[in-house]
Amino acid sequence: MQSLSSLSPQPLWRWFETICSIPHPSKHEIALRNHIESWAKQKGLTTQIDNVGNLIISKAATAGMENRKGVILQAHLDMVPQKNADTDHDFTRDPIQARIDGDWVTATGTTLGADNGIGMASALAVLEADDLQHGPLEVLLTIDEEAGMTGAFGLEGGVLSGEILINTDSEEEGEVYMGCAGGVDAALTVATPREAAPADLHSFDIALTGLKGGHSGCDIHLGRGNANKLLARFLFGHADELELRLSSINGGTLRNAITREAWMSVQLPATKVDLLEQRISQYRAILQNELAATEPGLALTLQASDKAGQVFDAAAQAKLIALMHAAPNGVIRMSDEFDGVVETSLNMGVVTTGDDHVEILCLIRSTIDSGRSMVENMLKALGQLAGAELVLSGAYPGWKPDASSPIMTVVRETYQGKFGTLPNIMVIHAGLECGLFKKPYPNLDMVSIGPTIRFPHSPDEKVEIATVDKYWQLLTEVLKAIPAK
Known part of the structure; x- marks a missing residue:
């Protein structure tokens, strides 16, 4: 069976393969969080676990980018545990059996966890990379998003210093989200x-x-x-x-x-x-x-x-x-x-x-x-x-759209410059954590992007391989294009 890490971009897919190997359904994310924290410390990155259990990892700007606005890359640690009735799988103990199926990556009999594992993998791949240009960077990995948004509810002011937040939990390449439903x-x-x-x-x-x-x-x-x-x-x-x-x-x-x-x-x-x-x-x-x-x-x-x-x-x-x-x-x-x-x-x-x-x-x-x-x-x-x-x-709360968002302009222009077409600027009916982040950080400028994921929250969940590559290209180009403070 072909390894996910053979796909492009390799750093992202290697991380996703690791994520799949460590059980992390909602309420059971600690093993994955601890693995990531240990890796970050070994790499010399600054880590913090806040009062509610979210993991924050900081990385200094690359040379010449120190004056750029700080960016927070955000994903959630947990995944939705759903399986077919004839599938023998314990989400708290068994790894996800991810596999390549034509143009897609899916799992055998269970949810894949591309929601939000691909976004998490992209943030970790950015932290790992030594050849990307970016300003001051923080990665925020929240707990329990799928079963109650506990991490987002518990996030306190003063923990983060970035001015821009890029949420990685969207599920349609070519669409950029500027708002979401509350629930x-x-x-x-x-x-x-x-x-x-x-x-x-x-x-x-x-x-x-x-x-x-x-x-x-x-x-x-x-x-x-x-x-x-x-x-x-x-x-x-x-x-x-x-x-x-x-x-x-x-x-x-x-x-x-x-x-x-x-x-x-x-x-x-x-x-x-x-x-x-x-x-x-x-x-x-x-x-x-x-x-x-x-x-x-x-x-x-x-x-x-x-x-x-x-x-x-x-x-x-x-x-x-x-x-x-x-x-x-x-x-x-x-x-x-x-x-x-x-x-x-x-x-x-x-x-x-x-x-x-x-x-x-x-x-x-x-x-x-x-x-x-x-x-x-x-x-x-x-x-x-x-x-x-x-x-x-x-x-x-929902995330109220901001038509004047500077980061939205950066993402739209970067997408057009990279791919020759304008993305769709959208509001998503799913609940993203962005609305909750506005309470402790009212001035955060936020946007949400991601690859194409079909049938999340079901055993048919799959992510389109080609769109993961496009998402990665967009993300890394946006980080390079972040304006000065």
Whole structure:
């Protein structure tokens, strides 16, 4: 198998290969952080771990560049851990099996971690290089971006000295980002008291699998199926006629990943078993027709199972099903200000059955605060109707576009000079850490760039090799073009 380090630019790909070899899912980044810190110290670079656990590495300007504005290259240390159901992989212990697949690099059965591993690798390759021109340089590697932006929330003023921040977490070469959506976690808790399952019921497991999933910001407009919502649709349409009693319902693992798989355990009278098989077959055909273009791998299966001793209270079950089916999901509104950009969305990312309740964890995103508030109130209203508790947490601000940004001008002109065409200046619906950096560092001039990454937050994640090279060329040329203080 061809090594990633054979690709160009070799320093970047060598670092990415190292990153893949050290497990670093969200909340488990310390081993990777320590490896990088040890390497930086051996190279004679100044390192610091701040109070929340972010790693900052400083490198002096190259000769003749000492008077340039200081630049902060920023990436996050963690990756999203998603795998296919038939893949045996422990993200806290096993390395990512990255491989070259034609024009792309992908992983075997898991997320690749190109989000944001390629950006991190580029920053480390700049630190390593002795033949690049740049002014005073800091590299900021934050923790826990994907599961709560803990590192960005905890970044304190006075730690960084640079005037310009280049975020490396964008995912489309040829696009330069000057703003992003804000977001908030929304947890709906539905009380589901249990009662003894009637003795004459038959038990089945229903699974909806094989969906593509993806990033709940970058991919939310693509019309992909959400397994949680699709199971809720079946239940709302057929639970009463089948006299179904739920024992459990679970789906998804991350609020910021479109749910690829969901399962439920049900019980029903023997007289309804044949009808259940018919309805499952009919619903499978409906979904395969509706989602033929977007979800060719969709699978809906029914399997007899061991009988659970308890089922949800009937009234609570009806409220849960109605809430899950009625809850908004996907694109709520497109932006009027930025063509083709999602303004407001919601992703029903995780459904979990507890001892006496079901929790529904969603992520609301919006480029405007009023849009986020609107969806918060939609969920609040549905919660009131269903007797569910809504808790909002982890709110983070959007990054407001600055049309007069000097670094945006430098990047645009550098791109045009290097590649002969102007890049698209964009706002991204995904959440970047830039908005949070503005609180401790209100005067930071920021921009976000990156290579082309497809299907992040899913096992189909891949990064286009040629665009990594173009991204590297742009990054190094921009560093050379940073103006004097």
